Amino acid sequence: MKVLSEDRTKKLFEKLTKYIGVNVKLLIDRPDGTYCFREKKDRVYYISERLLQLAQTVKPDHLISAGTCFGKFTKTNKFRLHITALTYIAPYANYKIWVKPSAEQQFLYGHHVIKSGLGRITENTPKHQGVVINTMSDIPIGFGVAARSTTECRHADPLATIAFHQADIGEYIRSEDTLV
């Protein structure tokens, strides 16, 4: 558990801002104690200071995980968000896409969201904006990047991709071993 370097912190926050905008602040300034980002084996964990203190008593070799894993830095030093970060991203997300029940399963198997499966979309979503994907009953099921802006969506043909798949909760089953 080490403190993130300047460079990596910047990359992390840039990435988070894509999805939750200025709400990143809320992750840091919390009323229920201070929270921080820590790095372990290139994985970034979001953890409260209090829990961190306790976690530090565990030897690094034996520590598997603490707090919530947000993602990892790749070997090319880019940050990649994991589905495990959804717990924090979903409530703060500015732009959302709702998919129809028929398209839920498709998305959960790792496919992109296509027009025919699109239920709703936040107004004024720009192109290439990070979006959280919800079911029609408001359960967040993953996140991705908008392939088209809201206005473009209206005129897209039924098979056109609306949002690129990045992560979905199906990964909890599909790739449990590589999750953290």
Next chain:
Amino acid sequence: MGRKAKFDESVKVKKGPGRKARKQPDPVFKKGLIDDDNEEKKLSHRQKQRAARRLKKKKELLEKKKALKEAKKNVAKVNEKVVEDKSEDESEDSEQENVEGFTDDNKEWLKPKQKSKSKEYNSEDDEDESGSDQEVVEDEDVEEAPEKTGKEKYKVGKLDDLFVDTDEEQENEPDEDDDAENENKMDYNSDSSDEEKDDDDDDDDMLPIEKANIKLKKKQKMEKKLADDELQLNISKQDVFAFPSEEELQNPTSLQDIHQRIKDVVTVLSDFNRLKDQERSRCEYTELLMKDLCMYYSYNEFLMEVLMQIFPVQELVEFLEASEVARPLTIRTNSLKTRRRDLAQALINRGVNLDPVGKWSKVGLVIYSSTVPIGATPEYLAGHYILQGASSFLPVMALAPQENERILDMCAAPGGKASHIAAIMKNTGALFANDANKDRTKAIVGNFHRLGVVNAVICNYDGRQFPEVIKGFDRVLLDAPCTGTGVIAKDPSVKTSKEQKDIQRCFNLQRQLLLAAIDCCNAKSSTGGYIVYSTCSILPEENEWVVNYALKRRNVKLVPTGLDFGTEGFVKYRHHRFHPSLKLTRRFYPHTHNMDGFFVAKFKKFSNVIPEPFKDEDDEEIKEDAEQNGDATNQEKSKIKNTPAKRPAESVAVEPQNKKTKTTDETNGIGDNTSKGQDNSKQVQKKNKNKKNKKKNKPQENQKADSSKGDNVKNVVETKTEVTETKDSKVEPKLKGKKNKKAKQNKAKMANEEPSKQNKGNNVQTKQNQSVIKEETKTNAKGNVAKAQTTNQTAVTSKASNKVENDSSSSPKKNKNKKKNKKKGGANAPTVTVNTNKEKITEKMEIEASKKLKNKNKKKVVGQLNKDKAKSGNKAAAKLNKKKQK
């Protein structure tokens, strides 16, 4: 067609010409067809008066009855008095009295039909409402009826007619009229059923068919009762169960027969004194039952025996039967993300048939059936629930975590119970989820992230070392690894795979884990200081005994678990007498609670002081067991901190292998397959190499010792090969006795071949020897670690002398080897010659050879023991050296 009928009179149809000039009147229905909705109507003034009068009459009637009883002997007189009493203005009264007592000659034996008659009056009184004079006359007619049965039918007919007539006039009480009709009819049909009807009359609204039904039921009941009695009689007369003969036992015909036999034996055992075969003892019956149960449910005998000690016979069968069936699938709502009601609704929408698990849990749901895979719905993936057995809720409920506490789950994987704890704590405080298996910790990580648990630290320690890492937890949950005898339905391999050794290994580990868990807990915690111990096993060895052990060794006491169901823990089991507070623990069985077999105990730690370690019968028992089984886990060793987990497993793993290699050598020798033997030896060598790699701390000196002792063990193998050769010679002559000519040629060939074989064999032997030596030395070393520890000091001092000993011990054996070799050569030579001779001589040779073998084996054993000690000494010395170096 036409207009809608107006069934109630209140709605008046407009009269006069409408759009259609001729208006159809409302249809008129027969009374029987019309259901009456408004039975309870307000009574008119007159009706009330009549009702009051009726009541009065009833009272009088009762009084008169009493009077009748009193003056039973003087019936006639009483009747006269009653006649005198009646007042003329109340005509109905007089009618009653007429009915009450019969005035004719038959009065002595005739008895009035009381209730049914009075009922008739009632109904007829109701008819009075219309105020027609006719009815009074009719009443009188009816009252006369009982006097002469011959008239009855005729009068009934009259009555009926009357009712039909009156129906049209008063549609208010059609039901009662019907009733009255029916009663009348039935009354006259059968006098015997009077009593029944009297009861029935109490509830007025009975349809005739209902009454008939009740009657029929009563009849059926009676018949059934009679039949049962008969059956019982038959059973008691029958010969219950004949003990099967030996032949029958050896040749089981079908599973159904066995099932039947199980049933029979159970019934015999349930009432043994009465049903037993006089020549058979209870033991024989139980043994038979055990074998049958083993066969029928495919358990191994050991486990069945243990189970028979836990349960009485009847319950045992129930348990076994319940263990065959899977428990219902249950899920736990994740209260961090959703509520049970919402989840249930969402799942029902997906086509899942579910129900709450019971009143005791607010988060559990039972899944009866589902059209979708319940472990892959979007709700599941979003972390709204987790698949978890109902029994797994129990330890967490017993733990009763509070918010902002620090809690440890020692054996957490796959994180079901731990996430339950986090959910109850509402993600506050700190939760440590530990598991010894690194691969399984991934499941914890996955589940925690899916369920949104953020207050958890997941770590991978051997639970026994956890007190060294972090202490001071408010609550500790230990769901210890166990044999899984409570979840046989989930994993049927338990039935056959468990032995005494497995159980022992389990409870040793459990004891150590429990002590570690207690050490992790902080007795001074303001809110907690609780430890919950649970297993999914039902064996007392893994439950009560472990708890009892901890009670003796730590400052803890048992407290109620807070679970209001489940059976109490055992206070005594076989020869064990546990602490009386073990009543506070809870057991759960598949056959009684419809959940997996489970055990839950809750401790309260009252002091952080660890009492002085002491020894008692528990330790001794373990030691004895350990010696019996060659298992190297006992209390002393557990205190050695050099990864005690590995030691027992390895030593156990090695021993059987050792035996196997020996046996394979023998079998190969018999088969005369030197090539196979070589393969085997290679395999063995590989294994040995692996083991060597694992055991890096093995001192080099030992290896030296090995090499010096190599010759010794050679002897063993050589002797074996001798045996095989002699066996060969035994087989061959038999064949050759028949064909002498060919035999001679063969002999010549044999003579040529055998030496070559021997050469090959020797090569093999040397290889084998090496491998065997290594193994043996290892096992010996391991087996004697304890002894080595105790004799450490002597070992250090005699470190130098060991070598000498080794040399000395090996040198005489070398000599022996030589001798043996000579003998062997001698033995080989005769076999060649013997082939030409008769078989008898070969037999003699065999006997001789076997005797020699025995002797050698004995020597070997004795020699080995000495060696073992020496080796253990060596090993201990090496260890000490290493420590010093550090």
